[in-house]
Amino acid sequence: MSENGPYNQPPQNPYGGGDHGSPPPYGRPQPPQGGPYDPNTGGQPGYGAGYPGGDQPMYGGAQQHYGGPGYAPPQPSGSGGSKAGLWVVVVGGVIIVVLVIAVLVTLVTNGSPTPPAADDTTVTAEETGAAEDPHEPAPDSDAAPAGEPPYAVPAExxxxxxxxxxxxxxxxxxxxxxxxxxxxxxxxxxxxxxxxxxxxxxxxxxxxxxxxxxxxxxxxxxxxxxxxxxxxxxxxxxxxxxxxxxxxxxxxxxxxxxxxxxxxxxxxxxxxxxxxxxxxxxxxxxxxxxxxxxxxxxxxxxxxxxxxxxxxxxxxxxxxxxxxxxxxx
Missing domain, CATH: 3.40.1000.10 (Mog1/PsbP, alpha/beta/alpha sandwich)
Incomplete structure (x- = not known):
């Protein structure tokens, strides 16, 4: 008989080395460690249909699941935060609706805002002394000769x-x-x-x-x-x-x-x-x-x-x- 057991197994640990424990018992492979919980298999994902040795009766008995009868899988974390966020959204929506209703009621009650009256500061022609004639003469008050005197008559x-x-x-x-x-x-x-x-x-x-x-x-x-x-x-x-x-x-x-x-x-x-x-x-x-x-x-x-x-x-x-x-x- 080999020093490695009756099945002449190699000395290496097929499950990743000595740090992960001893080989699983005969006919019952262990699920990989560290993954998320799978409620369908009572253990880690992949332990069940399609997993080597999974969904098979253990020693001719009925199919077993981790946790035993009545085992309830743990609830996912964070469900309390989701409910709180939902309440915030609902309350915020109610406040917005109340504000809109209040604005509509104010507009209906008071009516359209009345524009401010124009400042009646129009100055009449009599007050300024300006003539109302549309053809009132308006010569260029800045008109002046282009040069300095004495002047000669223009050539053009x-x-x-x-x-x-x-x-x-x-x-x-x-x-x-x-x-x-x-x-x-x-x-x-x-x-x-x-x-x-x-x-x-x-x-x-x-x-x-x-x-x-x-x-x-x-x-x-x-x-x-x-x-x-x-x-x-x-x-x-x-x-x-x-x-x-x-x-x-x-x-x-x-x-x-x-x-x-x-x-x-x-x-x-x-x-x-x-x-x-x-x-x-x-x-x-x-x-x-x-x-x-x-x-x-x-x-x-x-x-x-x-x-x-x-x-x-x-x-x-x-x-x-x-x-x-x-x-x-």
Missing amino acids: PCDAFTEQVTSDFLLTEAAEKSVQDTTARCSSTLAEAPEGNGPDDYASLRLTYSVPYSAADSVEQATADFEAAREDVTGANEYSLYVAEGVEDDREVDLGDQARFVVTRYDYVGDEVPQAVLLVRSANLNIRIEYQIMPSLLTGGSPEDLVLPDHTEEIMLNAGAEALALVGT
Whole structure:
């Protein structure tokens, strides 16, 4: 007989060495140690159907299970925590439902919130002194010559006829210029007549820059020339073609060092036609802008029916600002 037993087994322990105990009894293999509990086998997973030697009657007897009759497998740990979490979810849901119901009841009881009343701080035109006329003149208050005096007349006076000026005065043809030592002119003699006139009536626009003839740099002489131009357009000069009785407006405006806006009537080949004139002086240079409406020569329209546009002062002051900005370039 071998020293290893009657079955001539090798000295090695087939179940993993001496640290795990002695071999199992004959015909009853031991379940592996350390795994989770399997309630179907009363022991470790795999001990039963499919396990070598499992689900076999022990020594011809009935199938045995660990634990014996009435053995109850241990309950999995952590079931108390799961119940507590469920209670938290249920209570939280109830609180949310209660809050929603409370909000709905508040809205139904009080109704929609009323927006706050607007602050009635509107300032009327009378309070501010502003005119309600949509065509209230608004010249560029920052308009000023581009250079320092004394000034010479611009070499390109028609540059003052910008796109805005062309649109305001309904100019339909390219403007023509005329430049000399002491004067520079730009004129457009074929413009559409503004609303309120006949379809064949027309208008003209002329711009003139000038410096004193005898002393081009003299501010005193330029001031005298400004006063002479004012007398001319108001009909105070006996040689003037402007009708003194036709002056409708004559007042000072804010442009340059001196400025005057005049609405009058002009003797055009025996017919009195409406004309607006703007006079501006800046140091030694004077600006004169003339805008007039004329009857059609083809239809023989009546001069008495001709009218200037309602916003004449506005477009004249804007044209004056454009002309002044060209000075000193």
